Amino acid sequence: MEDPLEAYRDRFVGADTDLVYFDGNSLGRPLKVTADRLRDFVVEEWGGRLIRGWDERWFDLPLTLGDEIGRVCLGAGPGQVVVADSTTVLLYKLMRAAVAARPGRTEIVIDRDNFPTDRYVADGVARECGLTLRWVEVDRSAGLTAELVADAVSERTALVVASHVAYRSAWLADMPAITRVAHDAGALVLWDECHSAGSVPVRLDEAGVDLAVGCTYKYLNGGPGSPAWVYVAERHLDSMTQPIQGWMGNVDPFLMGPTYTPTAGIRRFISGTPAVVGMLAVADMVALVDEVGIDAVRAKSVGLTEHAIALADEQLAEHGVTVASPRSAEQRGGHVTLHHPDMARVVAALWERDVIPDYRDPGGLRVGLSPLSTSYDEVDRGIAAVRELLA
Numbered sequence: 549m550e551d552p553l554e555a556y557r558d559r560f561v562g563a564d565t566d567l568v569y570f571d572g573n574s575l576g577r578p579l580k581v582t583a584d585r586l587r588d589f590v591v592e593e594w595g596g597r598l599i600r601g602w603d604e605r606w607f608d609l610p611l612t613l614g615d616e617i618g619r620v621c622l623g624a625g626p627g628q629v630v631v632a633d634s635t636t637v638l639l640y641k642l643m644r645a646a647v648a649a650r651p652g653r654t655e656i657v658i659d660r661d662n663f664p665t666d667r668y669v670a671d672g673v674a675r676e677c678g679l680t681l682r683w684v685e686v687d688r689s690a691g692l693t694a695e696l697v698a699d700a701v702s703e704r705t706a707l708v709v710a711s712h713v714a715y716r717s718a719w720l721a722d723m724p725a726i727t728r729v730a731h732d733a734g735a736l737v738l739w740d741e742c743h744s745a746g747s748v749p750v751r752l753d754e755a756g757v758d759l760a761v762g763c764t765y766k767y768l769n770g771g772p773g774s775p776a777w778v779y780v781a782e783r784h785l786d787s788m789t790q791p792i793q794g795w796m797g798n799v800d801p802f803l804m805g806p807t808y809t810p811t812a813g814i815r816r817f818i819s820g821t822p823a824v825v826g827m828l829a830v831a832d833m834v835a836l837v838d839e840v841g842i843d844a845v846r847a848k849s850v851g852l853t854e855h856a857i858a859l860a861d862e863q864l865a866e867h868g869v870t871v872a873s874p875r876s877a878e879q880r881g882g883h884v885t886l887h888h889p890d891m892a893r894v895v896a897a898l899w900e901r902d903v904i905p906d907y908r909d910p911g912g913l914r915v916g917l918s919p920l921s922t923s924y925d926e927v928d929r930g931i932a933a934v935r936e937l938l939a
């Protein structure tokens with residue numbers, strides 16, 4: 549297959565080995581430049597600048613990196629994205645902020661197939677705030693549509709919570725349409741972009757999104773446990789507050805005063821000391837996505853997923869495998885889920901052979917395709933291994 553981005557694979561640690569890596573949608577590979585960056589950081593910045601590092605760079609890094617993620621990957625203007633916490637913690641902060649911004653409304657709308665943490669946090673927030681969850685039932689190999697959301701929202705809805713790319717099926721939701729439907733009902737909308745940031749172009753400002761979150765360890769290659777990011781549209785920044793009132797979001801943290809007053813701007817969504825080391829790798833990957841361009845990244849992502857689906861049809865269908873992801877590229881994110889009743893056994897056997905996808909119950913093998921580090925040849929070898937195990 550023709551691959552104009554093939555040369556970028558050389559920038560990643562381990563991409564030149566025989567291992568087939570189909571799990572970049574869970575944990576992206578590290579960049580080689582990051583290995584040097586981390587070493588230099590320890591020796592020069594941390595080891596050399598010590599506590600002075602906070603004034604010199606680290607205190608503002610969540611904001612400067614947030615702006616870069618926003619510009620390169622999210623279609624977000626400056627001052628609306630900050631890096632902090634984990635996706636789970638940020639989901640909690642945003643859901644509480646949104647519910648508080650819609651007093652008198654009593655429901656949160658969320659789909660039954662959303663990622664567990666989104667559902668669990670929504671359930672907890674609903675109980676804490678005396679609200680009800682309105683569940684939207686979705687077809688597992690498809691996903692949330694504007695029509696389904698339109699049927700669920702009403703004058704009771706405070707917030708709609710949705711994933712842009714569904715973690716199981718890779719269904720790519722129509723963000724502008726669903727956002728419009730939520731707004732027409734007077735509700736706010738919160739998008740989980742974990743599976744889109746760095747893979748699918750996102751246009752938060754253009755779509756009029758209120759709130760969004762995403763992680764950085766998948767397609768932004770930040771490494772295990774790297775911090776998440778949060779987006780709050782500029783129009784909400786003065787009025788919205790979040791419930792974890794830490795000193796780092798206070799108006800003057802180093803005054804260490806008696807009470808909490810949220811500082812101006814997106815910084816108020818920070819609670820405690822930012823995870824500086826965890827941001828370094830993210831900055832490297834965002835710079836690479838900027839160099840390549842998110843549209844070129846998406847073009848290869850579409851090419852890889854089309855290739856995986858074509859091979860599954862050619863080689864696996866006869867063994868009972870079905871494609872559980874949308875067949876239309878416009879409705880599909882960066883991975884492809886293949887279904888077979890025996891897939892749990894197949895995935896375990898693949899790991900023994902250094903072919904690393906993941907398994908999602910029931911019967912789903914996820915082929916995660918990181919556009920800048922996965923090759924077409926890897927897809928060929930991975931699908932061939934599945935065929936051998938099923939034959």
Ligand SMILES: Cc1ncc(COP(=O)(O)O)c(C=O)c1O
Nearest residue numbers: 634635636663665715740742763
């Ligand atoms: C859609 C989605 N939301 C949230 C998360 C995870 O949140 P956290 O990083 O807090 O574990 C994941 C992946 O783990 C995910 O796929």
Ligand SMILES: Nc1c(O)cccc1C(=O)C[C@H](N)C(=O)O
Nearest residue numbers: 573574575663715716742773908
């Ligand atoms: N965050 C993960 C972790 O800490 C361990 C194992 C997997 C993950 C994942 O990211 C899972 C992933 N979000 C998914 O879509 O299933």
